[in-house]
Amino acid sequence: IAGITQAPTSQILAAGRRMTLRCTQDMRHNAMYWYRQDLGLGLRLIHYSNTAGTTGKGEVPDGYSVSRANTDDFPLTLASAVPSQTSVYFCASSDSFAGSAYNEQFFGPGTRLTVL
């Protein structure tokens, strides 16, 4: 693994089903993030984690949950998918969360999710 990976690449899901999007990074970054990207709306933060064992809510957290059991993995779960969750989901990581350093974010390739 080099960088940050996501799985699956794409998924079509029936409404009401449960779905977990996987994200793994091998850069030993402390901070990880989940964004959704919708046409005309840009990237919006769903949840984030500044270190293993801690998570926080972003701008659009409703209907999503996350966990951070270790440094490398940050799965995103849709407990009961709805059509409005159709989007492209990007996972990202950065070296640290707090402080004055600029901490560029590294993004995974994305998961294209369609909820019917």
Next chain:
Amino acid sequence: GQNIDQPTEMTATEGAIVQINCTYQTSGFNGLFWYQQHAGEAPTFLSYNVLDGLEEKGRFSSFLSRSKGYSYLLLKELQMKDSASYLCAVRGGGSYIPTFGRGTSLIVHP
């Protein structure tokens, strides 16, 4: 929160120079990022500004004026491969997580 504004779309000619503007409103400004995103791909980091002035990196430069809440990304010697979306992201409001603007789609034509 932050209010970030960028033009939706711009077109330019191969070999030319283009300037993509970003204006923002935030309290406690703590940095501005530019990312490039090709269609169907992930965003990739281009530049970071936290102090006023120009940061140059090859064909790309980024400028910041904190007093005006204004930044621009300057792309010189445009190439067809520069056709992409350019995302402005601002960090402030007490959070170290940047908020992204809606992005500017740049189309470079021959």
